[in-house]
Amino acid sequence: xxxxxxxxxxxxxxGVQALTGASFDVARGTLTGLIGPNGAGKTTLFNCxxxxxxxxxxxxxxxxxxxxxLAPDRITARGLIRTFQLARGFARMTVFDHLLxxxxxxxxxxxxxxxxxxxxxxxxxxxxxxxxxAVARRLKLERIVDALPGNISGGQKKLLEIGxxxxxxxxxxxxxxxxxxxxxxxxxxxxxHLLALQQEGLTILLIEHDMPxxxxxxxxxxxxxxxxxxxxxxxxxxxxDSRVQEAYLGVVRA
Ligand SMILES: Nc1ncnc2c1ncn2[C@@H]1O[C@H](COP(=O)(O)OP(=O)(O)OP(=O)(O)O)[C@@H](O)[C@H]1O
Numbered sequence: 051x052x053x054x055x056x057x058x059x060x061x062x063x064x065g066v067q068a069l070t071g072a073s074f075d076v077a078r079g080t081l082t083g084l085i086g087p088n089g090a091g092k093t094t095l096f097n098c099x100x101x102x103x104x105x106x107x108x109x110x111x112x113x114x115x116x117x118x119x120l121a122p123d124r125i126t127a128r129g130l131i132r133t134f135q136l137a138r139g140f141a142r143m144t145v146f147d148h149l150l151x152x153x154x155x156x157x158x159x160x161x162x163x164x165x166x167x168x169x170x171x172x173x174x175x176x177x178x179x180x181x182x183x184a185v186a187r188r189l190k191l192e193r194i195v196d197a198l199p200g201n202i203s204g205g206q207k208k209l210l211e212i213g214x215x216x217x218x219x220x221x222x223x224x225x226x227x228x229x230x231x232x233x234x235x236x237x238x239x240x241x242x243h244l245l246a247l248q249q250e251g252l253t254i255l256l257i258e259h260d261m262p263x264x265x266x267x268x269x270x271x272x273x274x275x276x277x278x279x280x281x282x283x284x285x286x287x288x289x290x291d292s293r294v295q296e297a298y299l300g301v302v303r304a
Contacts, residue, residue, distance in 0.1 A: 053078040053222055053253050054130070059098055059108035060277075068094040070277035071108065076222075076255055081248040083264040083285070084257045086274035087298050092257045095274070096224050100132040101125045113221065129221035133211040133228065136199045145202065145210055146195040149182040153217035185213045189243060205236030209243070222253040229260055241267050261285075273297070 054076040061069040069091045076082050084092050097103040099110055101122035110118045112130050125131075140148065186192045189209045194202055199210070208228050215223055225244075229237045237260070244267060248254055258264050264271060265285040273281040273288050275297040281288050288294050 051077050053113060054099070054255070055109075055111040056095065056099070056279075057109045057111065059095065059105045059110060061094060061098060061103060061105050068277055069098070069105065069108075072274065072278050073108075074272050074279045074282065076253065076272075078221075078253050079248070079251060080269045081244060081254045081256065081267055083268035083271040084255055084274065085259070085261075085264060085271055085288075086280070090274040090297075091277040092274055093226055094277075096132055096226055096257065099125075099130070100224060126218055126220075129219070130224070131215045131218050131220045131222075132224035132226065133215050136207055136211065141198060141200055144196050144198060145191060146182055146186065148199070148210060149185055149213055149217050150178055152214040153178045153181055181217065185216050188216070189213050190239075203233075203236070205232040205240060208232055208236075208240060212240075212243070216247075220252065222255070223247070224255050226257045227259065228256070229258060229263060237263065261289075 052075040056072050056074050059069050059072045060067070072091065072095055084095075086092055094103065098105045099117075101117070101120050101124070104119045108118070109116055112125070112128060115128065117125050117128065117130070136148065140151075143151070183192070183195075186195050189212065191206065191209055191213060194206060199207060202210070212223070212225070212228065228244075229240060232240065241263060244254055244256070256264070256268065268285065270282060271285050271288045272279065273291075273294050275294075280297060281291050281294050283291075
């Protein structure tokens with residue numbers, strides 16, 4: 051049932067203890083919200099899970115295998131990916147090329163190429179194109195496949211970021227505020243896409259400050275504070291938890 055297990059993960063930056071022993075599990079097939087006040091350690095934890103940071107202590111287990119400290123591409127190859135903002139350096143690549151680029155980073159690609167030769171490469175290219183079309187259609191991006199990122203809306207950029215991640219055939223997607231800077235209509239549309247992806251079997255862990263959205267989308271909500279796990283439950287349960295309220299309000303117990 052558990053797909054991702056965070057076990058006592060800690061990380062400090064010099065004197066700043068960003069993660070102080072975070073522990074929680076995420077079940078396969080769920081859309082889980084990860085919330086908490088500013089500086090709680092949510093993004094730092096995502097960076098540890100996806101291999102950008104090596105934790106100082108603890109372990110991260112994905113699909114039954116430890117992934118702590120593995121390089122990001124090896125973690126992606128196991129089916130766990132986080133989205134990244136579109137890099138400025140790729141401003142001249144079309145939406146479709148962005149999708150193709152991510153699809154090319156498949157595990158075993160070069161070995162396969164060496165084994166099957168040129169005909170195999172052509173077949174693979176055709177499959178990649180078909181997959182990119184499927185992802186574009188899936189996210190309703192097919193009408194803008196030839197556009198450059200500079201000419202698409204903020205929400206379409208977010209969808210493209212998700213689309214690139216889908217090109218790697220993930221089991222689990224980590225999303226860090228995918229709705230930031232997106233207009234309300236598209237926020238709802240992106241939310242619908244996330245629910246549909248979950249229905250199709252994808253496991254999603256979502257950092258988001260938009261609480262009505264978290265309430266609408268998430269089966270369960272995990273709350274972090276001060277670099278560690280604080281509470282979990284459905285949205286109404288955690289919202290009613292006095293410790294969670296205090297963490298958000300910064301109220302100090304008497
Ligand atoms: N690269 C870094 N160097 C030094 N300190 C850092 C670094 N990254 C994060 N921190 C610190 O670690 C703590 C946790 O930050 P993090 O960004 O993970 O929190 P967050 O929960 O994602 O916050 P927010 O909701 O505001 O994005 C903060 O005190 C932050 O200042």
